[in-house]
Structures are given as structure tokens and as C-alpha cells.
Amino acid sequence: MSLFRTELRRLSKRRFTRYMTLLGLLVLAAVVVGVFFTNQKIDAGQLARAERQADQQYQEQVRWSEQERVACEQAKTAGTATDGRYPDDCSVITPPPREEIKAEWFLPSTFDFKETFDETLIPFAAILALVGFVIGASFVGAEWSTGGMMNLLLWRPKRLTVLLTKLAALLTGILAVTLPAAVLWFAGFWAVANFRGSTEKMTSGVWQSFMLTGVRGVVLVLVLTTIGFALASLGRHTAMALGGVVAVMVVGQFGLGILLSMASVRFAEAWLLPTYALAWMTKTVTLQDWNSCNATYYGECKPATMDITWQQSSVLLSVGVVVILGAALWAMRRRDIS
């Protein structure tokens, strides 16, 4: 217990921890403020005007497609060359259905809490996961590279206990930042919705779903923190963890992405890690294969799809944590410390 408290104290004393946390929180605050100023409350007048504009647009489309169809039929009966300007069957030239033209298109953006709040949890989790990763990596990495770990082991020779206690202190610290930040995030966007949008139609089911997304976000933060910690401990240097991740992201992911798209592999995103992080947050990510797209005349396309679910992501995350943390613990037990 004394070791746990000491490690928590060490974590909070570190300037890197403080600055990174502050930076992360400032970015989060900037997001809330940005959303606040780019959204507006919509009154009934604006809504009616938008509906009228959508109607007008629809009428235009109807007129235009009517003209085109007539022109097409005339060209057909006259037998003039059309250079593929018109389809073989002129009757496919129809206006889009009325509901395809939405009133929102003619409205300034507004923040509907029910519709958009869970999307905001994605950047929330992403930013804090990044912060957690670098803090975790630097917390143990700096200990290794400055000899602090060796000093500590002279006092506490049980190596696994030391490493796991450090991890527990780190996760506690990250949680102590993430949970209040999440509460403020909910409150902040509730306020944004209140002043710059609407908080209507919130049912307990919606709340529950938001809470669950929030919990998944917190789990993602903790998982990435653990991975950063384990990688830095494995490499015994902060730079190792950060370098490793940059290498994986840039070389691995971008390279892989380019390679897969060159080989025109179907659903190339299924091979990329961020897809799974996204699926973890949104429950499903639907990948689309645009090569198998059957376009309708006015550009609508129905591609083949593939779903990546949060269950698949959870398997990937657990395997990742178990393998990387396991390797770090094994190395801690076995390797000489000098």
C-alpha cells in the first residue's frame, strides 16, 4: 500500500504528467468551445424557411428532370446521335424522391444532443487515450532510463509487484483525470445543446446508451495507457514506446493501407487498427466496397458492405493488452538490470 501511494505521488509530481494532462484537457475544452460557437439554435421561422427552400429545390429538380426526359425522348424519335448523353430508356430520368432533399441542408448547423452527443465521445476517448499512452510510456520509461527503477528495486526486490503497483498507480491516476473529465464533457455538451441546439427527446434508453459509450471510451483510455506503459517497460525507454507506435502507425498502417488499396483488396480498412478503435466506440463500423457499386442515375450507390462490431474490437484489444503486458512482465522477471 505504501508503494502504491508512493507511486501515485511520483506520478503526480512529474512535470510531464502535469503538462500532458493540462494539454489534453485544454484540447478537450477547445473542442467544446468550438462546437459551441459553430452551432446555432434553430427557431420555428428558420425551420419554415428551410422547408420552403427544400421545397423549391425539389420543384427545380422535378422541372429539370422533366425537361431532360422530354429532350431525351425527342432525341430518340429524331434519331440524332446523343453521344451517350441520354440513357437508352428515357423513363429512368426521374427526379429524386422528396425526402432525399432535407430541410437541414438549408439550416445552419445545430447541436442536437440526442443525435450527436455520442459522436463527440470519440474525440474525447481518442485525446485522453493519447494522453494516457504518452504519460504511461514516460512514467515507466523515464524510470528505466534514469536508473530510478534500479534504485527502487534495491528497496523492493519483488519485481513483478513493483511493476504491477506502478501500473495500478498509473491507471488510478489516469482514471482520476478521465472520470471528472467525462462528467464535464457530458455537462459541457448538455450546455452546448441547451444554448446552441436542442436537448429534446432524451429517453432513459438514450441516456443509457450514452453512458455505455462513455464507459467504452474510458476503457479505451485505460487500455492504451496500459499498452504505452507495457511497451516502454519492455523497451526500457520512453522513446522506445513512442518510436514503436509511430513506426507501427506510419509504416505499418499507412504502408499497409497503400499496399492493400494497390492490390485492391476488398474492405482494406478491416486491416487497420483505427477501424477497430472506432468500432469499439460506435458499436459497429460498416465498411463499404465502392468497386461493387451499382449506381442509379442520380448518383446513388449501393455498395457491398462488411460490419466490424465492438465484440470483434474487444477481442483485439484484450489480445493486444494480454500479449504486450505479458511480455513486459515476463521481461521484468527474467532480464538483468544494469
Added chain:
Amino acid sequence: MPAVLEIEGLRKTYKSRRRGTRNALDGFDMRVDAGQVHGFLGPNGSGKTTTLRTLLGLIRPDGGRMALLGHEVPDALPTVAGQVGAIVESPQFFPHFTARDTLSLLAGAGEVPAVRVDEVLELVGLRDRSGERVKTYSLGMKQRLAVASALLKNPKLLILDEPANGLDPGGIREMRTLMRTLAESGMTVVLSSHILGEIQLICDSVTIISLGRRVAFGPVDEVLAQHSSGAVRIRLEAVSDLPVATEALTQAGIRVTGHPDHLMLAGVDKPASVTRLLAEKNLYVSELAPIAVDLESVFLELTATAPVPGQHRQVDESMKVGGTGQPGPAGGGWGA
């Protein structure tokens, strides 16, 4: 006296895919009795730090047994760690913390009362600088901080790896006094050092290591006596008799170096035989003085690391005991 530290047949082999294996410790033995100040000497790369690291559980030995305060280590390390204070090699600390923070975090981890931090800061002379970041410290100040961290536990056994590194002359002297005081209060101190005059002044006993094996051990005066090279200085009543004496002694198989007013003899077993020899030639000795050896020359002789003019001695070119028993450079580098 009970042994506070015991090592028998300790082995540590470093394997490198490119350069083969290296026996950093090759059946090393050591014993330190309670209440002593024990000097641990050896040339660079002879295995001192490796020994101390192994003892403290930082590296895994390939063979041999070790005990600290009567407990077998590394198994019993969790039990004894609280009673063994140590610094290993150059002191390293997280550079952005102050000395006080560094010590207070260690005290927290080791369940040592916080007041002890101020006591040790006072003891090593860092009281007034304890609020500054370790990054800004000089080497000697870091060394003092390292000693402070080792003393924090109020250990029964204090292990210091080259504590005099970077200390100023005053600091070395203070360290010497500190160690004597600690030993008098019942603490056992093991220190490795290169400053042999220092070791000779403060140590009760020594262990000398060369290429991973023990070449000499015991109380300082015994080691000195065993390895005094039999050097004797003689003066004769008449300086003009010196050449005759040189001839007579050389014939008797004694190595003689001439000086204007005296002769230096080497390899003399019994000084009395010299007097008898010279008396037989009617040469009368006015002074015969066995030359006291110091630890440094014994060290150089035992480890065969005395400098040879015109040669640049490489590390690892030192005495290897066991093998042929011949002094002189022996193989022990990468390879084997």
C-alpha cells in the same frame, strides 16, 4: 564473528552472439564479517560491480551461492532488503526531482519515517541544497545523494560501489570519517574503490578481485605482510664499499639496485642472512631497513596491472588465478 556477507563460487557469464561468452565472475568467493569496513578492490572490469549487482538481485548468477545477513539470496532478498543499503556504480536519479523528493519517494516506498530524510541530508552535507533539482548537481553532489539514499534505511550492511568517485578531497575525508563512525555504531560497510591509500586508511580487511576471481583477502596488515616483496634498504659504514657489497649480494642471488649512498635489495627472505653475508666479507652494515609495502603496490603486483613503460595495458590484461598461477597477462577477453 558472524558473516554478514558470504559468496561462494559465484559465476556470471555474459553471452554475446557476436563475441562469444565472457566470464565476468568465474568462481568468486568473498566473506565479510560483522562490524568491519571491508575494501573490495580490483582493476577496471574485474567484476566488482557485477558481484554487487548479483548480490542485490539485479542480475541473475549462473552459479554459486550468496548469503546476506545470514539469509540465502536472492530468495530471501525481500526479507533482507530493508537492512541492506546500497549504491551500485555511478549514482543515477530522476533528474527533474529535487534531492528531497527523491529521498522522500524512496522513504515512502520503503516505509521509512519521513524525518529520516532530513537526518541523512544533514549527514551527507546536502541540507541546504536539498530543494534543488538533481539535474543541477555536480558529480560529487550526486554521489553524496546516493550515499544518503543508501543510508536512508539505517541499514545493517552498507554496500558502496566506488563512493569516492567525484568527491573533492574534503568530501573523501568526510566520507572516511562517516564510514568509521558508521562502523563504530555497528554497521558493516563494504566499499569498492580505486583510491587504495583511502582503502588502506579506513578498511579493516580487503578482498582483491582480478578477472572474476579472488586473488587475495584478509585483514589489511596480513595481506600486506603476505605480499611484501622482501625489499630491504641497506647502508654501509663506508660508501666506497658499496660496489664490493653489490657483487657479493648479486652472487648470492639477491637482486640489487645501486644508489649513490645505499643499496636496494629485492627478494630477501631473512634480512639476517644479508648481514651475515656482508660480515663474512668484512663489510659492516650501518642500516638495514625492510621497506614497508603499501596496498597499492601489493594490488599492482597481485593483479599484475603495474604499468610497463612503453606499453599500453588493456583492460582484462590482469592476473588470472587458477590456470597456470603465473603472474602476467592472461587471456580472458571475448572468445573462449
